[in-house]
Amino acid sequence: MQHTFASSDGPVEVTLARLGDGFVLEGHELTVHNRGRLQVRLSDGRTSLAHVAKVGDVWWVHLNGRTFRWERIEPGSSSAEDESGLVAPMPGRCSKCSLPRAMSLRRVHR
Amino acid sequence: MADEAVLLNGETIGETYLDQAQIIAAAAATNATAIHPGFGFLSERAEFATAVKDAGLIWIGPSAEAIEKMGDKMTARQTMRAAGVPVIPGEEVEEDDEHAALEALRQASERVGYPLLLKASSGGGGKGMRAVYDPAEFDQAAAGARREAVAAFGDGRIYIERLLSGSKHIEIQVLADQHGRTVHLGERECSVQRRHQKVFEEAPGPTMDPELREAMGQAAVAAAEAVDYVGAGTVEFLLSPTGEFFFLEMNTRIQVEHPVTELVTGVDIVREQLRIAEGQPMSCGPLMIRGHAIEVRLYAEDAANGFLPSIGPLAVFRPPEGSGIRLDTGVREGDDVTPNYDPMLAKLIVWAPSRPEALQKMRRALDEFVVLGTTTNIEFLRDLCDAEPVVKGSTTTTTIDDLWPNGWNPPASPLLEDAALLVAAGAETLGLHRRNSVAPAGINSEPANPFNTVQRRFP
Numbered sequence: 001m002q003h004t005f006a007s008s009d010g011p012v013e014v015t016l017a018r019l020g021d022g023f024v025l026e027g028h029e030l031t032v033h034n035r036g037r038l039q040v041r042l043s044d045g046r047t048s049l050a051h052v053a054k055v056g057d058v059w060w061v062h063l064n065g066r067t068f069r070w071e072r073i074e075p076g077s078s079s080a081e082d083e084s085g086l087v088a089p090m091p092g093r094c095s096k097c098s099l100p101r102a103m104s105l106r107r108v109h110r
Numbered sequence: 111m112a113d114e115a116v117l118l119n120g121e122t123i124g125e126t127y128l129d130q131a132q133i134i135a136a137a138a139a140t141n142a143t144a145i146h147p148g149f150g151f152l153s154e155r156a157e158f159a160t161a162v163k164d165a166g167l168i169w170i171g172p173s174a175e176a177i178e179k180m181g182d183k184m185t186a187r188q189t190m191r192a193a194g195v196p197v198i199p200g201e202e203v204e205e206d207d208e209h210a211a212l213e214a215l216r217q218a219s220e221r222v223g224y225p226l227l228l229k230a231s232s233g234g235g236g237k238g239m240r241a242v243y244d245p246a247e248f249d250q251a252a253a254g255a256r257r258e259a260v261a262a263f264g265d266g267r268i269y270i271e272r273l274l275s276g277s278k279h280i281e282i283q284v285l286a287d288q289h290g291r292t293v294h295l296g297e298r299e300c301s302v303q304r305r306h307q308k309v310f311e312e313a314p315g316p317t318m319d320p321e322l323r324e325a326m327g328q329a330a331v332a333a334a335e336a337v338d339y340v341g342a343g344t345v346e347f348l349l350s351p352t353g354e355f356f357f358l359e360m361n362t363r364i365q366v367e368h369p370v371t372e373l374v375t376g377v378d379i380v381r382e383q384l385r386i387a388e389g390q391p392m393s394c395g396p397l398m399i400r401g402h403a404i405e406v407r408l409y410a411e412d413a414a415n416g417f418l419p420s421i422g423p424l425a426v427f428r429p430p431e432g433s434g435i436r437l438d439t440g441v442r443e444g445d446d447v448t449p450n451y452d453p454m455l456a457k458l459i460v461w462a463p464s465r466p467e468a469l470q471k472m473r474r475a476l477d478e479f480v481v482l483g484t485t486t487n488i489e490f491l492r493d494l495c496d497a498e499p500v501v502k503g504s505t506t507t508t509t510i511d512d513l514w515p516n517g518w519n520p521p522a523s524p525l526l527e528d529a530a531l532l533v534a535a536g537a538e539t540l541g542l543h544r545r546n547s548v549a550p551a552g553i554n555s556e557p558a559n560p561f562n563t564v565q566r567r568f569p
Contacts, residue, residue, distance in 0.1 A: 003535045014535040023539070025532040036542055040529050050533045053425035053482040054543030059534035060425065065477030065492060066523060068530035072538055 006071040114140050127151045130158050134165045144168035153363040170387040172362050176337040180360040184231040184269050190357045193336035195329050198356040200271035215252050218270050225273040230259035236306030237262040274350050276506050281346040282330035283371045286339045287392045294327035295375050296399055301505040304417050311367035312404045313374045316503025342383050373403035373461040402468040403461045406491045410453040413490035414519050419453040425483030430475040434461045447484045489520050
C-alpha cells in the first residue's frame with residue numbers, strides 16, 4: 001500500500017500500515033466504518049470524521065474544519081512537478097484534421 | 111417557495127437574467143401577477159420597474175423615480191443634504207467634458223482635503239472607486255476612476271468624499287408601506303469587507319447603543335421619506351470613531367444580508383415586501399431586538415490568493431445543520447461552479463441569545479461545512495471568527511487589510527496535513543473515488559425516496 005503524492009517540496013512517498021480494517025501513518029489512525037464513513041484518530045488523541053472526494057488526480061480531504069488537497073502521482077508516470085497535468089502545446093502528432101468545406105489550413109509548425 | 115420554474119433561454123447573463131422582455135414574458139406565461147426582482151441583476155434598474163408596471167404586473171419594490179434618485183449617487187447626496195441627513199464631506203462635479211471634469215475634480219480635491227475617495231456617480235461594487243492619499247497621485251487616480259466608470263456604467267461622472275479612516279459600515283433596514291408608514295428595523299454592521307464587498311455581517315451592531323440606533327434609524331426614515339420610498343430598502347452609513355454618522359447610499363432593494371435583521375427582529379422582510387406591494391399595511395409592530403445574528407458569505411474563491419474566484423465541481427457540498435443555523439443557497443452537491451456568475455455559493459446565518467454565543471455557533475458551523483472539489487473561503491471566514499477585532503466587535507472597513515496586510519494564508523497545521531495525507535492514501539487504497547465516501551445525509555441504500563428532495567433549494 002504505497003502511494004506517491006505531489007507537494008510543494010517534491011513527491012511524498014506514503015507507505016500505509018494495516019490496522020484492522022483501517023490504516024496507520026505517523027501515529028495517526030484511519031478507521032473505515034459502515035458505508036465508507038472515515039474516522040481519524042490523530043496522534044495527539046483527538047478524533048475526527050473525514051470527508052473525501054477525488055477530482056481528477058486530486059484527493060480533497062476535509063478534516064477538523066480544514067480542507068487539504070493531495071494530488072496523487074500515478075505509478076510509472078513522471079512526477080507531477082514535471083507534468084502538473086496538461087501542458088501546452090500538447091506533445092503529439094496530428095494524424096487528422098477535419099475542416100468545414102471551403103476553409104483552408106496553413107501549416108505553421110513542423 | 112416557487113411552485114413553478116421557467117428556464118430562461120440563452121447562454122450569457124445578458125441573454126437570461128438581464129433580459130427584461132424574457133422575464134416579463136415568463137411572468138405572463140405562468141399567469142404571475144407580480145415580479146420580485148431579488149438582489150443583483152435587474153433589482154435596481156428603474157426602467158425594469160417601469161416595464162413591469164407597463165406590462166400590467168405589480169413591481170415588488172420602490173417606484174422607478176425613487177430607484178433613479180438613489181441610484182445616482184450624486185443626486186442621492188444632494189437629496190439627502192436637502193432632507194437634513196448628514197452626508198460625508200465632499201463635492202459633486204457635474205461636467206461632461208473629460209478635461210474640464212478632471213480639472214474641476216482636482217480643484218475640489220483641494221477643498222475636500224486628503225485622504226479622499228473618488229467615486230462613480232453610477233457606481234457600485236467598488237467599480238470606479240479610488241482612494242487617494244497624496245495630491246501627487248490624484249490626476250492618475252481620477253483619470254483611472256473615470257475610465258473605469260465609463261466602461262462599467264457608461265457614465266463617467268465622479269464625485270469626491272473625504273476618506274474617513276477607522277469607520278464602521280452601519281446600515282439601517284427600512285420598510286415603508288403605501289399607507290404613509292415608514293419604520294426602521296434597526297441596524298446591521300457590515301464593516302468586514304474584502305475588495306469593497308461584505309463578507310461578515312451582524313445584527314445588532316456590537317458597539318451600538320439605543321440612542322445612536324434611534325438617531326440613525328430616524329435619519330434613515332427621513333432619507334426614505336425624502337424620495338417617497340415604498341417597500342424594503344437599506345440606508346447605508348459610515349460611523350466614525352467619534353460617533354458621527356454620514357449617509358453613504360441607499361440600496362433600493364432587499365439586501366443579501368437581510369437575514370440577520372429577520373432573525374433578531376422576527377420580521378419576515380420578504381413577507382412584508384409582498385404585503386406592501388399588494389397595498390396592505392405592513393404587519394410589523396414596534397421594534398424589538400432579541401439576541402444576536404451573524405451572516406457570512408461563502409464564496410468560491412481562493413482567499414490565500416488575493417480572493418480570486420475559483421471554479422470546479424461541488425463534489426461534496428454538505429452544510430451544517432442544527433438549531434439557530436440558517437442557510438440560504440442556490441447550489442447543490444454535484445453542481446459546477448462556473449466563471450459566468452457571481453462566485454457566492456451560500457449565505458450561512460446563525461442566531462444565538464448573545465454575541466459570544468453566536469460567534470461560537472458560527473465557528474462550529476464553519477468547521478462542519480464541507481465543500482470539496484472547489485476552493486472556497488470557508489477557512490478564511492473561520493479564521494476571521496478568531497480575529498481580535500471580530501471577537502471584540504471593533505471591526506472597521508479596513509479590518510481585513512489591517513489584519514493581513516500581505517494577504518491571508520491558512521494557519522499552518524502539519525499535524526492535520528499529515529493526517530489528511532493518511533486519509534487520501536487510505537481512500538485511494540480503498541478505491542473510495544469510485545463511489546461516495548459517505549452516503550449523503552438522509553439517503554441510504556433504500557429505494558429512491560422522493561421526500562429526500564423535498565427541502566432542496568433550486569437555483
